[in-house]
Amino acid sequence: MSSSRSESFFATCPRGLEALLAGELDSLGIQSTAVPGGVAFTGAWADCYRANLWSRVASRILWRVHQFDYRNEQDLYDAVKALDWPRSFRVERTLRVNVTAQKSPLKSLEFATLRIKDAVCDRFRDALGKRPSIDRGDPDVRVHAFLEAGRCTLYLDTSGEPLFKRGWRKVVGEAPLRENLAAGIVMLTGWKPDEPLLDPMCGGGTILAEAAAMSRGRAPGANRSFAFEKLSAFDARAWEKVRHDTSVPQHSPSLFGSDIDAKALSVARRTLGEAGVERWVRLEQADVLQRPAPAPGGVMVMNPPYGERMGSPEQLAAFYPKLGDALKQRFAGWRCYIFTADLRAAKLIRLTPSRRIPLWNGAIECRLYEFIIVAGTNRRP
Numbered sequence: 001m002s003s004s005r006s007e008s009f010f011a012t013c014p015r016g017l018e019a020l021l022a023g024e025l026d027s028l029g030i031q032s033t034a035v036p037g038g039v040a041f042t043g044a045w046a047d048c049y050r051a052n053l054w055s056r057v058a059s060r061i062l063w064r065v066h067q068f069d070y071r072n073e074q075d076l077y078d079a080v081k082a083l084d085w086p087r088s089f090r091v092e093r094t095l096r097v098n099v100t101a102q103k104s105p106l107k108s109l110e111f112a113t114l115r116i117k118d119a120v121c122d123r124f125r126d127a128l129g130k131r132p133s134i135d136r137g138d139p140d141v142r143v144h145a146f147l148e149a150g151r152c153t154l155y156l157d158t159s160g161e162p163l164f165k166r167g168w169r170k171v172v173g174e175a176p177l178r179e180n181l182a183a184g185i186v187m188l189t190g191w192k193p194d195e196p197l198l199d200p201m202c203g204g205g206t207i208l209a210e211a212a213a214m215s216r217g218r219a220p221g222a223n224r225s226f227a228f229e230k231l232s233a234f235d236a237r238a239w240e241k242v243r244h245d246t247s248v249p250q251h252s253p254s255l256f257g258s259d260i261d262a263k264a265l266s267v268a269r270r271t272l273g274e275a276g277v278e279r280w281v282r283l284e285q286a287d288v289l290q291r292p293a294p295a296p297g298g299v300m301v302m303n304p305p306y307g308e309r310m311g312s313p314e315q316l317a318a319f320y321p322k323l324g325d326a327l328k329q330r331f332a333g334w335r336c337y338i339f340t341a342d343l344r345a346a347k348l349i350r351l352t353p354s355r356r357i358p359l360w361n362g363a364i365e366c367r368l369y370e371f372i373i374v375a376g377t378n379r380r381p
């Protein structure tokens with residue numbers, strides 16, 4: 001494993017946000033190449049630390065440690081054991097191995113995972129007479145293997161807990177969005193901090209917290225730790241420098257949130273408080289079908305209920321035309337964005353979307369629909 005200044009990294013993200021992630025890294029001074037599921041970049045450790053601390057869209061930053069051809073599990077074992085793992089992390093660190101695959105000929109990924117774990121542990125035992133313990137829940141060190149048809153890429157994870165865990169969600173509401181997906185949605189709307197932003201179905205307030213953190217110039221990773229701190233390559237001075245480099249503009253945004261459910265609002269209040277942004281957000285209990293616009297124009301972003309747990313398909317089919325009427329009647333001058341897995345939404349709402357952006361919420365295909373609401377137009381018969 002190289003200790004040279006230029007290392008190879010791969011930043012993963014929700015599918016559909018790769019170009020946004022590349023743009024975000026570019027603004028941090030990191031050039032990257034987007035591929036489905038993430039972006040690849042080379043850089044110094046400081047770039048890796050900066051991406052972990054500042055990326056609002058990435059899920060993890062992985063450090064590429066090796067790439068090799070394989071045909072079977074023994075090839076995996078031999079190649080993994082040949083690496084000097086005791087140089088990468090201390091034997092006292094707990095370990096977890098993750099394997100993902102695309103077109104791999106191997107029958108059992110579980111067995112492949114076991115062989116890779118054995119190889120790492122055997123290398124430690126040969127060198128030191130002891131091996132790291134396995135912790136599947138909260139490991140210090142995660143080894144990721146990505147298996148393709150005949151090629152294996154090995155990574156050490158530099159993030160630890162996924163990056164969407166900002167450290168400010170202490171209570172969880174109903175069907176919350178992951179923070180990096182929420183941040184990506186806000187960025188895709190093109191919202192600028194001097195425009196009002198409203199989430200009228202705000203639930204636990206994820207979209208509002210992300211918009212507030214963005215406009216206040218708050219680093220999404222400021223409240224958490226990272227796995228890179230536990231690797232032997234950790235450069236504490238470079239990390240201190242990255243952490244204290246806070247030349248980010250701060251705005252005073254006008255953010256509005258509402259929800260029909262009082263319990264959801266108390267979750268939102270708690271999250272916004274923990275994130276330290278509550279003073280920028282006005283919350284109220286209201287039905288989206290009744291509430292007035294809080295300003296003559298702005299950006300509305302919402303994530304209506306979806307799925308059996310939150311409302312039957314019939315209830316939602318009845319809801320969308322009413323939502324279309326409410327937008328038309330009260331939100332002329334607003335750009336409205338609906339993020340949903342209900343691909344019937346654009347048809348049911350009876351407004352013509354100006355954009356339909358495909359996004360994935362985990363394995364679920366979703367859309368972000370844009371409706372520019374102009375008085376008297378874009379109503380479909």
Ligand SMILES: C[S@@+](CC[C@H](N)C(=O)[O-])C[C@H]1O[C@@H](n2cnc3c(N)ncnc32)[C@H](O)[C@@H]1O
Binds near residue numbers: 201303
């Ligand atoms: C999928 S959740 C939103 C989750 C939110 N984006 C988050 O990340 O926490 C949908 C929310 O819509 C709210 N809701 C349902 N019907 C509503 C209505 N007619 N008016 C306002 N809110 C409503 C629910 O109470 C729920 O909190």
